[in-house]
Amino acid sequence: MDRYAVFGHPIKHSKSPLIHACFAKQTGQKLSYEAILAPLDGFPEAIHRFRQEGGLGANVTLPFKQQAAKLCDTLSERARLAGAVNTLYWQGEKLCGDNTDGEGLVRDLRKHHIALNGRRVLLLGAGGAVRGVIPELMAAEVGELVIANRTAAKAKELASLFSHLGAIRGGGFDEIEGSFDLIINGTSASLSAALPPLLPEMLAAGGSCYDMAYGDKPTIFQQWASETGATINLAGLGMLVEQAAVSFEIWRGVSPATDEVYDLLMAQLGEAT
Structure with missing residues (x-):
């Protein structure tokens, strides 16, 4: 199964695994998506290990977005301007970075x-x-x-x-x-x-x-x-869901619907109050 993940520190709170699981289900994509806690002093090594284990793409959250940009072989224009990357993917051996925020x-x-x-x-x-x-x-x-x-x-x-x-x-x-x-x-x-x-x-x-x-x-x-x-x-x-959808499009070439995922997350927030 195609493997994706989000890297951050901390990361336990991340809603990205749920969001991408919903996107995969609705579009019929066979993939897994997990949250990975990267050491503060070991982000590059964590990304390398993920790739060696078959990872195809990843999201990056705090505090690693600027480090991610420096790791990439190529950057989208908006990622270059931002000096930060939240979406990684590989083209052959080249690590590519984008910023969908x-x-x-x-x-x-x-x-x-x-x-x-x-x-x-x-x-x-x-x-x-x-x-x-x-x-x-x-x-x-x-x-x-x-x-x-x-x-x-x-x-x-x-x-x-x-x-x-x-x-x-x-x-x-x-x-x-x-x-x-x-x-x-x-x-x-x-x-x-x-x-x-x-x-x-x-x-x-x-x-x-x-x-x-x-x-x-x-x-x-x-x-x-x-x-x-x-x-x-x-x-x-809504920004969280929409930027995730852009990442999903980059990785999978299909556009997921965002309204039902947003509604699900809103319902969960309501239950937490």
């Missing part, structure tokens, strides 16, 4: 009818999660992308790095000007129940909010969005 985010935004073309978007954070989605947001032809981060220099550095893709600015939270059609939280603040210093007027009338994190109840950012009057207010579970 941005496409997963954009697919989920569009699925929920959140317009991007020509819109003003505020992206919070300057870490790997943010870096991974910038190329696809710009490919979706947003009107202006503003990156805001506690450390202003990091946001400005990202804006400069991606400036060739279109209208991008970066700075500190205190430098945010005007209102936005869409605010995306790419910080890890939600995981510690912290909220970036946002003002209600930053969200335009009829605007939407998206937290790349998710949990079994609305994140603190989602709570702010609700109180501020966001028309559409989402967490990142």
Whole structure:
């Protein structure tokens, strides 16, 4: 049976095995997919061992996405721009890397009818999660992308790095000007129940909010969005499912349906509350 896996540290919490098992069942693909805990100082060796044991492809999650990019013989353009890889596959002896996070985010935004073309978007954070989605947001032809981060220099550095893709600015939270059609939280603040210093007027009338994190109840950012009057207010579970679907397409050449998998995961989160 064709073998796939997700590598991370920690990894026990990963929903990827369930997601890909659902994709395999619905598309009739014969494959196995497991979660593998890679040592913090032994990721390259874990990938090599996986390949030697017959592995055909893998997902990569924290904290190994940048290491994965350096391991690859070839990178997709979006992975090269992001400097990070979440999807690995082999072509002969060559290890190939892609980054499906941005496409997963954009697919989920569009699925929920959140317009991007020509819109003003505020992206919070300057870490790997943010870096991974910038190329696809710009490919979706947003009107202006503003990156805001506690450390202003990091946001400005990202804006400069991606400036060739279109209208991008970066700075500190205190430098945010005007209102936005869409605010995306790419910080890890939600995981510690912290909220970036946002003002209600930053969200335009009829605007939407998206937290790349998710949990079994609305994140603190989602709570702010609700109180501020966001028309559409989402967490990142849909992005997780959609980016997995893109990986599955790369590996298997077929497109799985994502709605039923998303509904299953939402039901599980509901049961956990």
